[in-house]
Amino acid sequence: MIAIMAAAMLNAQGPSTELRDVAERAYIYAYPLVLLEATRGAMPVNRFTHIPQFPRPDSRQVIRPNADTLYSSAWLDLSKGPILIHVPDSGSRFYLLQFMDAWTETFADPGKRTTGTAETWFAIVGPGWTGDLPVHVTRYDSSTNIVWLLGRTQTNGVADYADVRTFQHGMRIMPLSAYPDGEQQFGSALAFGTASGGTPPDRVKAMDSLAFFAAFATALKANPPHAADATIVQQLARLGIVPGEDFNASKLNDDQRRAINEGARAASARVENLVTAGASTKPGWAGFKSTIGRYGTNYMVRAATARFAIGANPPEDAVYLNSSADIAGKLLNGSMRYRMHFDKASLPPVRAFWSVTAYDQGGYFVANPINRYAIGDRDPLKFNRDGSLDLYMQSQSPGAELESNWLPTGDGPFNLTIRLYWPEQPILSGTWLPPALQQIP
Numbered sequence: 019m020i021a022i023m024a025a026a027m028l029n030a031q032g033p034s035t036e037l038r039d040v041a042e043r044a045y046i047y048a049y050p051l052v053l054l055e056a057t058r059g060a061m062p063v064n065r066f067t068h069i070p071q072f073p074r075p076d077s078r079q080v081i082r083p084n085a086d087t088l089y090s091s092a093w094l095d096l097s098k099g100p101i102l103i104h105v106p107d108s109g110s111r112f113y114l115l116q117f118m119d120a121w122t123e124t125f126a127d128p129g130k131r132t133t134g135t136a137e138t139w140f141a142i143v144g145p146g147w148t149g150d151l152p153v154h155v156t157r158y159d160s161s162t163n164i165v166w167l168l169g170r171t172q173t174n175g176v177a178d179y180a181d182v183r184t185f186q187h188g189m190r191i192m193p194l195s196a197y198p199d200g201e202q203q204f205g206s207a208l209a210f211g212t213a214s215g216g217t218p219p220d221r222v223k224a225m226d227s228l229a230f231f232a233a234f235a236t237a238l239k240a241n242p243p244h245a246a247d248a249t250i251v252q253q254l255a256r257l258g259i260v261p262g263e264d265f266n267a268s269k270l271n272d273d274q275r276r277a278i279n280e281g282a283r284a285a286s287a288r289v290e291n292l293v294t295a296g297a298s299t300k301p302g303w304a305g306f307k308s309t310i311g312r313y314g315t316n317y318m319v320r321a322a323t324a325r326f327a328i329g330a331n332p333p334e335d336a337v338y339l340n341s342s343a344d345i346a347g348k349l350l351n352g353s354m355r356y357r358m359h360f361d362k363a364s365l366p367p368v369r370a371f372w373s374v375t376a377y378d379q380g381g382y383f384v385a386n387p388i389n390r391y392a393i394g395d396r397d398p399l400k401f402n403r404d405g406s407l408d409l410y411m412q413s414q415s416p417g418a419e420l421e422s423n424w425l426p427t428g429d430g431p432f433n434l435t436i437r438l439y440w441p442e443q444p445i446l447s448g449t450w451l452p453p454a455l456q457q458i459p
Contacts, residue, residue, distance in 0.1 A: 104189060152197060336438060346457070350434070400420075
């Protein structure tokens with residue numbers, strides 16, 4: 019009956035501009051689900067992949083990676099029942115496990131901030147499951163059967179790799195039927211390596227609009243919309259998209275195809291450009307810290323976050339602010355030299371740690387001779403006599419005396435992200451803001 023109604027609505031389509039507008043809204047709504055499927059690709063399910071080192075400058079699998087933590091990733095399939103995860107005692111080390119449904123909505127984030135650092139078990143449960151879990155296992159419910167677990171463990175430089183790897187390999191993942199002695203199986207350690215066939219955002223951007231919506235309809239079969247999405251789901255029927263069914267483009271006439279294509283292209287452009295039109299927090303910095311990770315029906319912010327920082331944490335765990343311009347509003351370029359000055363009383367107020375990372379225009383690390391991609395409070399920084407701090411962002415070394423405070427930028431356009439892990443209230447309320455970069459001679 020729903021399919022018949024959808025077809026009738028499609029055949030009764032009004033002006034093509036109306037269908038174009040529906041297609042634009044639908045693309046923005048669908049984008050995170052399609053992108054997550056492109057990111058997941060053929061990765062194994064219900065297996066941990068522990069990344070043993072920071073991503074390289076040529077890594078293209080995940081956009082805007084960090085150089086603060088080592089990742090642990092797993093793609094969960096809950097269609098056959100709950101998946102249980104064991105985490106060893108981290109010895110007070112900061113870590114967090116971010117669980118995202120297939121729409122990139124964060125529904126759980128256990129770790130040092132929320133559940134402590136002692137040994138523990140978690141159960142991830144899919145929609146519609148009924149049954150009993152073992153005692154002392156914390157339950158988290160997902161609205162979709164596909165779940166992305168993106169774990170982060172504090173890593174204080176290359177010298178800290180060995181201890182972090184020991185913690186990572188103490189994690190275990192298994193179906194409920196195998197609890198508690200299920201054998202751990204690991205996937206490939208190349209999950210965040212060089213992406214074949216282009217990055218996931220590149221592949222999605224290159225998709226024909228009808229292919230995009232066909233992929234979306236396929237993903238919808240395993241990952242139903244959220245309850246709050248009823249309004250946009252009704253609009254999807256105007257395109258012939260019904261949750262649980264294939265998208266049949268043969269029902270579209272030429273005018274409808276043209277309108278849908280125009281709407282999808284307009285939406286893609288909006289997603290690509292939104293990062294430069296983000297909410298300004300101070301000259302030179304922008305971000306969406308109040309909504310990241312838990313979006314509700316704010317589909318545009320959800321799509322833009324997926325495009326530029328898929329897997330970004332909710333603000334309670336980490337706040338991200340981005341800069342692509344200096345205090346004068348000029349775009350950052352490695353041909354210039356910049357200083358980022360923190361007064362003693364204005365250093366980032368965090369309970370874990372903070373860092374500033376440099377990226378190229380595509381959102382990936384900038385190759386440099388000292389292999390330094392981020393700088394922050396765990397580095398051996400030199401403070402000024404009054405307790406203030408200056409960081410230097412430029413392509414060439416600022417000199418031996420200042421090199422400890424240097425973040426290489428390459429010699430072309432670049433941008434920055436400041437990451438504030440376990441931020442305190444001044445950051446969450448917006449009363450603390452990072453200093454803008456100033457050009458120096």
